[in-house]
Amino acid sequence: MTDADQTGAGLTSLSIEEVEAGVQRNLARRERRARVSGVISPIAVVIALIALWEAGTRLFAVPVFLLPPPSAVALSMQANARLLISNGWVTTIEIVLGFALSILVGIPLALAIFLWPPFSRSVLPLLVSSQAMPKVAIAPLLLVWFGFGLLPKVLIAFLIAFFPIVINTAVGLAAIEPEKIYLARSMGFGPVATFFKIRLPNALPAIFGGLKISITLAVVGAVVGEFVGGDAGLGYLLMVANGSMDTQLLFAGIVALTVLGVAMYLLVELAERLAIPRHIIAGNKGARETM
Amino acid sequence: MNALKAPPGLPASDRPYLSVQGLSKVYATRDGPVRALDQVSVSERRGEFLSIVGPSGCGKSTLLMIAAGLVPASGGAVSIDGERVKAPRTDIGIVFQSPVLLEWRTALGNVMLQAEAKKLERGAAERRAGELLASVGLGGFEHKYPHELSGGMRQRVSLCRALIHNPPQLLMDEPFGALDALTRDQLILDLQQIWNERRMTVLFITHSVAEAVFLSDQVIVMTPRPGRIDRVIDIDLPRPRTLAMRETPEFTRLSREILDVFLARGVLREH
Numbered sequence: 001m002t003d004a005d006q007t008g009a010g011l012t013s014l015s016i017e018e019v020e021a022g023v024q025r026n027l028a029r030r031e032r033r034a035r036v037s038g039v040i041s042p043i044a045v046v047i048a049l050i051a052l053w054e055a056g057t058r059l060f061a062v063p064v065f066l067l068p069p070p071s072a073v074a075l076s077m078q079a080n081a082r083l084l085i086s087n088g089w090v091t092t093i094e095i096v097l098g099f100a101l102s103i104l105v106g107i108p109l110a111l112a113i114f115l116w117p118p119f120s121r122s123v124l125p126l127l128v129s130s131q132a133m134p135k136v137a138i139a140p141l142l143l144v145w146f147g148f149g150l151l152p153k154v155l156i157a158f159l160i161a162f163f164p165i166v167i168n169t170a171v172g173l174a175a176i177e178p179e180k181i182y183l184a185r186s187m188g189f190g191p192v193a194t195f196f197k198i199r200l201p202n203a204l205p206a207i208f209g210g211l212k213i214s215i216t217l218a219v220v221g222a223v224v225g226e227f228v229g230g231d232a233g234l235g236y237l238l239m240v241a242n243g244s245m246d247t248q249l250l251f252a253g254i255v256a257l258t259v260l261g262v263a264m265y266l267l268v269e270l271a272e273r274l275a276i277p278r279h280i281i282a283g284n285k286g287a288r289e290t291m
Numbered sequence: 292m293n294a295l296k297a298p299p300g301l302p303a304s305d306r307p308y309l310s311v312q313g314l315s316k317v318y319a320t321r322d323g324p325v326r327a328l329d330q331v332s333v334s335e336r337r338g339e340f341l342s343i344v345g346p347s348g349c350g351k352s353t354l355l356m357i358a359a360g361l362v363p364a365s366g367g368a369v370s371i372d373g374e375r376v377k378a379p380r381t382d383i384g385i386v387f388q389s390p391v392l393l394e395w396r397t398a399l400g401n402v403m404l405q406a407e408a409k410k411l412e413r414g415a416a417e418r419r420a421g422e423l424l425a426s427v428g429l430g431g432f433e434h435k436y437p438h439e440l441s442g443g444m445r446q447r448v449s450l451c452r453a454l455i456h457n458p459p460q461l462l463m464d465e466p467f468g469a470l471d472a473l474t475r476d477q478l479i480l481d482l483q484q485i486w487n488e489r490r491m492t493v494l495f496i497t498h499s500v501a502e503a504v505f506l507s508d509q510v511i512v513m514t515p516r517p518g519r520i521d522r523v524i525d526i527d528l529p530r531p532r533t534l535a536m537r538e539t540p541e542f543t544r545l546s547r548e549i550l551d552v553f554l555a556r557g558v559l560r561e562h
Contacts, residue, residue, distance in 0.1 A: 179391045182361050187408035188381030197404070201395050276395065 068248045076248035077255065083237065084256045090233040091257070094150065094222035095215075095264060098157025102214050105158070106165030107207075113166070114173040127166065135159045135221070139228040148229050156228075157221030164213040172206025173199055208272040215268045219261045234260070306373060307334035308492050309358065309460065314367035316353050316518075326517030327353045330367070333511060333520070335494065337459075340486055342495040342503035343511045344549060346558045350518025351496045355464050358494060359385055371460075380460075381408075384453030384491075388465040390445035392437040398424060398444075399433040402451045409456045416455065423451040427481055443474035447481070454485070460492040467502065476534060479505055487531060500549045504542060505532055512549050514556040521552050 014022075050070045056062070057069040064072060077084065109127075113120040135156060142152040176199060184194040226235025234257050241249035316328040327350040335341045343351045356362040358369050360379040369376040384405075392401045399420055406416035424433055427447040437445055446466060453461060467475040483506060486493060497503050503510045504526055512522040526545060528536060536542055553559040 177389070177391065179387045179389060180393075182356070182359075183385065183387070183391050184408075185379045186359055186361060186381060186383065186385045187405055188379075189408050193408075197407070198393065201393070204395075 065245050065247045068251060072248045073251040073255065076246075077252040080249060080252060084234070084252060087232055087234050087237045088256050088260055091222050091226065091235065092260060094153040094157055094225065094233065095218045095260075097150070097154040098161055098221055099215055099218040099264075101154060101158040102162035102165055102218065103211070106162040106210075106214075107169055109162075110166045110169030110173065113170045120170075127163070131163050136224050136228075139224055142225075143229040148231055152229065153222050153225030153233070156225040157218045160221035160224070161214040161218040164217065165207070165210040168206050168210025168213075169203065172203030172210075175206065176202050204276050208268070208275070211268050212265065212272070215264050216261060219257070219264060223257065308337040308339075308372060309333070309335040309494065310370045310373075311354070311358065312368050312370075314354065314357060314369065315365050316350065316357065316362075317365045328357075329517035329519050331513075331518065331520055332367075335492060335509075337492055338490040340493045340495065340506055340508045341511065342497055342507040342509070343513055344497055344500055344503040345513030345518070346498060346515055346553070348518075349513040349515035351513055352464050353518070355462050355494060355496050359383060359462050382456075382458055383460045383462055384456070384458040386446075386449050386453050386461070386463045386466040388468050390437070390442075390449040392445055392448060394437050397434045397436055398429060398440065398448045401437070401448050402455055405452050405455050411456065420451065420455055423454060424448070426485075427451060441474075443470055443478060446470065446478065450478075450482070450485075454489075457489075458491060460494065462494050464496045465498065466495075468498065475502070480534070482506065483531060500546050501537060503549070504528075504545045505537065510545075510549065512552045514552070514558060521556065522548075524548055 054069045054071060057067055068076075109123075113124055138159070139152070139156050142155055146152040146155065180198055180202065181194065184198050189197065222233070223235035223238075226233040227239060230236035230239070234253050238250060238253045238257075241247070241253060311331060311333040314328055314331045314333075315326070318325045318327055331350070331354060333341070333343075333354075343354065345351050353362065357364050358376070360369075360376045371380070393404065396404065399417070402420040402424065403413075403416060406413070406420065421430075421433055424430065424447075427450065429444060429447055429451075432440065432444065437448070440448070446469075450466070467478050470478065479502060486506075493506075495503070495506060507526050510524045510526060511520055512524065513519065514521045524545065528539075528541060528545075550559065554561065
């Protein structure tokens with residue numbers, strides 16, 4: 001501590017190596033502090049909010065069916081753990097299948113839009129205007145067509161989630177410096193090699209941007225499907241809790257859904273880090289420097 | 292002008308390597324056609340270092356793209372060793388103003404892209420790429436990603452990528468235009484060294500008079516709207532050229548000759 005301070009005061013003349021060591025130590029300390037506060041601060045805020053909530057409900061004697069205190073929600077979660085997990089599993093399956101379907105349909109659709117201009121001209125306006133239609137409104141229709149099982153929920157999740165994948169992929173494939181394409185042609189790469197070696201990796205950040213929006217929408221879609229006509233899942237559980245005025249369980253379900261949504265998002269982000277190594281390299285570099 | 296085609300009957304060695312004849316390029320726009328190049332003829336012998344200097348909009352970059360076979364001509368023809376260029380020339384090395392590196396590949400990986408395109412044997416190509424990078428002062432940076440390199444280093448990687456397959460011709464489109472003055476001087480010296488060792492044919496596009504005079508055997512001065520060749524100047528300064536040579540009367544006279552063209556054509560205006 002003192003070395004760096006003395007340098008600052010300019011009272012003693014240190015060698016450049018000593019100054020170097022001091023500056024480096026300062027940086028390491030600053031970064032350590034920033035990392036610690038980056039983890040601590042949000043946790044502290046959440047704890048403070050929960051404490052405020054708990055104190056508020058107790059102080060003003062808010063009825064439990066209106067706003068249960070966090071402690072009651074926690075107790076309800078513990079008591080209904082089995083219920084939350086089994087219904088959460090159903091919702092997870094719906095989300096994953098809806099998301100997978102979004103990728104399976106969205107990426108080829110984006111490729112067709114990119115590779116085949118007549119298709120883009122005829123289908124893209126239709127696709128864009130279809131997004132103005134609230135998907136929640138056609139959920140009952142899907143119910144009529146496909147019954148109460150898994151399929152309508154997956155389809156609603158898909159309908160809500162696939163659009164960002166299509167748009168981001170198509171835009172990502174088109175957005176490339178013309179020089180990169182000129183370079184590929186002058187090096188002798190054919191269209192297929194150019195696509196896989198240059199255009200697709202170039203589009204990956206945009207594609208993952210679309211996937212990250214899509215996964216959050218898939219959660220919404222699955223829950224909407226369960227609201228409209230479910231016999232299982234966290235959305236269905238919310239409806240049941242609502243019907244029986246079990247507000248603690250309602251909150252427990254919301255917490256479970258939030259955890260599920262965040263977990264899904266983090267999985268997509270992990271896939272992104274694996275697919276685009278430069279993110280990892282940039283991230284690790286900082287960590288190595290501070291060690 | 293030395294732009295005429297070698298008359299038939301001459302031995303092949305006297306025939307120019309690159310021959311551009313009566314080249315025109317017109318772009319159709321909503322406001323009517325724009326003449327980028329008007330009847331431009333250039334010829335370059337094998338192993339020659341030829342620069343084209345001119346202001347923005349004189350069509351010099353278009354000329355390079357057409358010479359690379361990447362952009363079609365509207366009129367006239369480009370031939371290599373007497374053969375018409377109709378498709379992209381894949382044997383050449385090309386360096387753009389921006390490095391055009393793939394961000395997800397390391398310096399070595401970017402140089403290897405060319406080797407992959409040419410299906411060169413991997414181990415040998417990797418060794419060669421390493422040597423090339425080391426020769427331009429990038430030893431130890433092989434596994435760095437573009438975002439970890441400075442602008443000058445990135446352009447050096449781009450140069451290595453253009454050289455790994457030993458191209459007979461190097462096409463360079465204002466390769467040092469985006470660099471600071473000191474880095475540019477270093478890269479000019481590096482390029483002279485590389486050319487001295489390999490003697491590939493270089494077509495070098497620039498808007499810097501000093502760069503053109505320093506590097507070239509011959510400088511073609513172009514004026515804009517429409518892009519036309521105004522003057523061809525032979526540079527007979529001794530090689531290798533040194534930075535100090537830029538202050539010699541001979542160097543100044545050659546630069547002055549180019550500047551006079553720009554002054555006469557209204558590209559530059561002295562108040």
